[in-house]
Amino acid sequence: MAEKYESDPELEKKMKLEKTDEGKVIDIKGTSSGKKEEMEAKMKETKAKMAEKKEDMSSKIHEVKKGAEEKKEDVKSSLEDVKKEAEEQKEKLEKESEEEGLTPAEKILNDIVNRFKQGTGQINDAISDYTEDESKNxxxxxxxxxxxxxxxxxxxxxxxxxxxxxxxxxxxxxxxxxxxxxxxxxxxxxIKFTKKERxxxxxxxxxxxxxxxxxxxxxxxxxxxxxxxxxxxxxxxxxxxxxx
Structure with a gap:
């Protein structure tokens, strides 16, 4: 007839315990449960930080996109102003050319020649106090x-x-x-001067x-x-x- 052994609460408690290398006794089940909760908390914190960074990145992308749109509008407005000014200059040139009986190309060339003459006159005025003698002084x-x-x-x-x-x-x-x-x-x-001393x-x-x-x-x-x-x-x- 087999012998009956009564359960010993102290023995069962010892079976749930384990010694560390340093000789300390830890509760295996309690430690595993604590680490799991800690890991879940860290994962939750990491997800929250990633969500914040994602939201911050989305905000920055939105700002960059908005700035690009504004610059695009500024460039478009500037191009329209340049185009408008060019059209006005073209109309003015055509009108003045017609009044002077010239083509636009002849009018442009004539204006260049006149400006060159004016510049030459200004240079002559600036040096009117001087002339070169025979020794070039x-x-x-x-x-x-x-x-x-x-x-x-x-x-x-x-x-x-x-x-x-x-x-x-x-x-x-x-x-x-x-x-x-x-x-x-x-x-x-x-008339072209070959010598000018007066x-x-x-x-x-x-x-x-x-x-x-x-x-x-x-x-x-x-x-x-x-x-x-x-x-x-x-x-x-x-x-x-x-x-x-």
């Missing part, structure tokens, strides 16, 4: 001599072919300016003085194509002091 016009004594400064300028009304003279304490208005050069397009248009000569002069006592005379300017010098007052 730049010489200011009108030509002047400046002579000085203890009391006066005398300037003699050669200005031919003008009346005194065509000459403007400006004097300050240390400078003299001579402006001469010559006749304009020939405008005939068939003055045309306005010439402006500035002469700096080494001494201060009495402006209100200055005198000028224009005779036989020669302008003579006499400038009295300013003399400093010297007070004599007695020595004790």
């Amino acid at each position: 730049l010489v200011e016009k009108p030509l002047v001599d400046v002579m000085e004594t203890n009391d006066t400064v005398t300037i003699i300028a050669d200005i031919s072919g003008l009346k005194k009304d065509d000459i403007d003279l400006g004097i300050s304490k240390n400078r003299v300016e001579i402006i001469a208005m010559f006749k304009d050069e020939p405008e005939d397009e068939e 003055s045309y248009g306005k010439t402006h000569r500035k002469i700096m003085l080494s001494s201060e002069i009495k402006v209100h006592e200055a005198k000028a005379n224009y005779k036989n194509c020669t302008l003579t300017i006499v400038l009295p010098k300013t003399v400093e007052d010297i007070t004599k002091v007695n020595i004790d």
